[in-house]
Amino acid sequence: MSESKKITYKSGKEPDAREYRLIFRNIDREGWDPSLDCYLKEGGYEMLKKALKMEPKDITEEVKKSGLRGRGGAGFPTGLKWTFIPPNNTKPVYLICNCDESEPGTFKDRYIVHQDPHQLIEGMIISCFAVGAKKAYIYMREEFPEAAKIVEKAIAEAKKKKFLGKNILGSGFDLEIYIHRGAGAYICGEETGLIESLEGKRPYPRIKPPYFPAALGLWMCPTIVNNVESLCHVKHIVEMGGDEYAKLGVARNTGTRIVCVSGDVKKPGYFEIEVGKVTMRELLYEMCGGPKDGREFKAVIPGGSSSKILRCDEKFNLKNPDGTERELNFWDIPMDFDTLAACGSMAGSGGVIVMDDSRKMSWVLNNINHFYAHESCGQCTPCREGSMWMRKISDRIAGGEARPDDVALLESVAYQIDGRTICAFGEASSWPVEAIIAKYRDELIAETSEENDYHSEEQTLRESMLIRK
Ligand SMILES: Cc1cc2nc3c(=O)[nH]c(=O)nc-3n(C[C@H](O)[C@H](O)[C@H](O)COP(=O)(O)O)c2cc1C
Numbered sequence: 395m396s397e398s399k400k401i402t403y404k405s406g407k408e409p410d411a412r413e414y415r416l417i418f419r420n421i422d423r424e425g426w427d428p429s430l431d432c433y434l435k436e437g438g439y440e441m442l443k444k445a446l447k448m449e450p451k452d453i454t455e456e457v458k459k460s461g462l463r464g465r466g467g468a469g470f471p472t473g474l475k476w477t478f479i480p481p482n483n484t485k486p487v488y489l490i491c492n493c494d495e496s497e498p499g500t501f502k503d504r505y506i507v508h509q510d511p512h513q514l515i516e517g518m519i520i521s522c523f524a525v526g527a528k529k530a531y532i533y534m535r536e537e538f539p540e541a542a543k544i545v546e547k548a549i550a551e552a553k554k555k556k557f558l559g560k561n562i563l564g565s566g567f568d569l570e571i572y573i574h575r576g577a578g579a580y581i582c583g584e585e586t587g588l589i590e591s592l593e594g595k596r597p598y599p600r601i602k603p604p605y606f607p608a609a610l611g612l613w614m615c616p617t618i619v620n621n622v623e624s625l626c627h628v629k630h631i632v633e634m635g636g637d638e639y640a641k642l643g644v645a646r647n648t649g650t651r652i653v654c655v656s657g658d659v660k661k662p663g664y665f666e667i668e669v670g671k672v673t674m675r676e677l678l679y680e681m682c683g684g685p686k687d688g689r690e691f692k693a694v695i696p697g698g699s700s701s702k703i704l705r706c707d708e709k710f711n712l713k714n715p716d717g718t719e720r721e722l723n724f725w726d727i728p729m730d731f732d733t734l735a736a737c738g739s740m741a742g743s744g745g746v747i748v749m750d751d752s753r754k755m756s757w758v759l760n761n762i763n764h765f766y767a768h769e770s771c772g773q774c775t776p777c778r779e780g781s782m783w784m785r786k787i788s789d790r791i792a793g794g795e796a797r798p799d800d801v802a803l804l805e806s807v808a809y810q811i812d813g814r815t816i817c818a819f820g821e822a823s824s825w826p827v828e829a830i831i832a833k834y835r836d837e838l839i840a841e842t843s844e845e846n847d848y849h850s851e852e853q854t855l856r857e858s859m860l861i862r863k
């Protein structure tokens with residue numbers, strides 16, 4: 395990427411001094427547009443030229459060295475995932491870019507596809523070259539109609555310049571990228587549901603094992619599914635080299651990532667940070683301007699709605715590498731995969747949802763339960779019926795109609811979903827419930843009353859017999 399003059403921003407909003415803009419360098423940038431001409435002026439597709447001169451396995455090696463972990467939710471190492479394609483494979487290999495961006499609280503991929511589509515396309519071409527894919531798909535959520543047009547145009551531009559199509563830049567490598575529009579379902583973000591949808595079927599997630607996409611994916615062929623942001627990083631890894639890239643961030647949690655902060659802060663928005671180099675305190679008080687006037691922070695969901703909630707007054711006992719323990723205060727949590735996991739939550743998709751003391755936890759819980767009850771694909775019973783049942787119970791709690799034992803009932807339903815379903819949606823819907831109850835049980839019980847006697851044995855039985863409203 396060529397060095398350029400000082401960047402100014404259309405919104406007038408300068409990045410925070412703690413940010414490190416690698417992926418979002420051109421987002422909101424004055425004078426920047428999604429055209430190929432603009433991209434080429436800034437050194438666009440130079441990394442593709444560099445990559446095409448490398449051995450595909452060496453690109454994978456650089457990605458492994460970089461330590462890049464997927465930015466879609468699970469934080470799985472990208473280079474390692476690429477090596478799961480069976481070595482003796484004779485079938486076609488596919489690459490799918492997951493642009494479903496459906497996790498509540500997450501709003502990063504949309505900026506890339508709307509404003510910097512060629513960064514994604516370049517990252518995808520390099521990734522396809524590395525894994526040997528000659529066909530790639532961008533699975534784009536229905537709610538991005540404008541982005542679909544923008545990326546479609548960008549693909550056509552890239553094709554015209556021979557960055558895509560047959561014999562790319564004379565390298566002998568062929569690649570076509572297609573956009574596939576979703577129809578607005580959260581479960582299409584789950585990689586195997588996505589693959590089923592791409593094949594033209596209902597997006598029923600597949601059972602893993604055996605359907606790990608890298609071995610048995612699209613049309614039962616090896617398929618690499620990566621998030622938009624993850625694929626963009628590949629271009630920068632080729633530019634910097636894996637070792638240099640790995641110097642960004644902290645050990646095992648390398649590079650930059652975009653965190654999306656929403657909810658009760660003065661300045662919500664996106665921030666690209668070095669992974670693990672910014673603490674919760676710095677993010678919320680300094681970068682986001684602190685709580686709204688007269689309010690105090692109460693809780694944070696750090697990685698999209700499916701991650702477990704953290705109380706702002708919590709303390710955690712963490713293990714050091716040498717086996718000793720240390721206490722970590724919520725505010726000192728560095729925003730990285732491993733520490734958030736050690737604190738019982740996850741970095742997930744980078745969607746940080748902040749709640750202040752004006753928020754009742756019964757409302758938060760009920761809001762989340764409504765989402766998951768609506769989005770369950772319905773394939774497996776614990777999830778289909780459990781998510782609906784959890785919503786009904788939390789409707790009662792939030793509506794002041796619950797009995798105290800409803801809280802325990804809700805908790806038990808969550809634990810009967812968790813770990814018993816085909817896909818991780820089961821955990822995504824039950825973890826928030828488990829964590830909110832564990833951490834705010836008294837607050838929830840305080841909203842219930844023994845007087846609410848309509849909740850009889852019979853009603854519990856009827857609910858457990860799965861009768862819907
Ligand atoms: C219910 C559910 C929804 C998901 N939604 C998304 C999504 O919208 N975007 C995404 O990139 N990954 C999503 N994922 C994760 C994908 O299954 C997959 O792990 C990811 O796309 C892999 O890309 P990465 O390794 O680059 O992170 C979701 C997972 C689950 C269980």
Ligand code: SF4
Pocket residue numbers: 581598599769770771772773774775777778815816817818819820
């Ligand atoms: S866990 Fe839920 S979303 Fe996933 S397959 Fe089962 S019913 Fe569908």
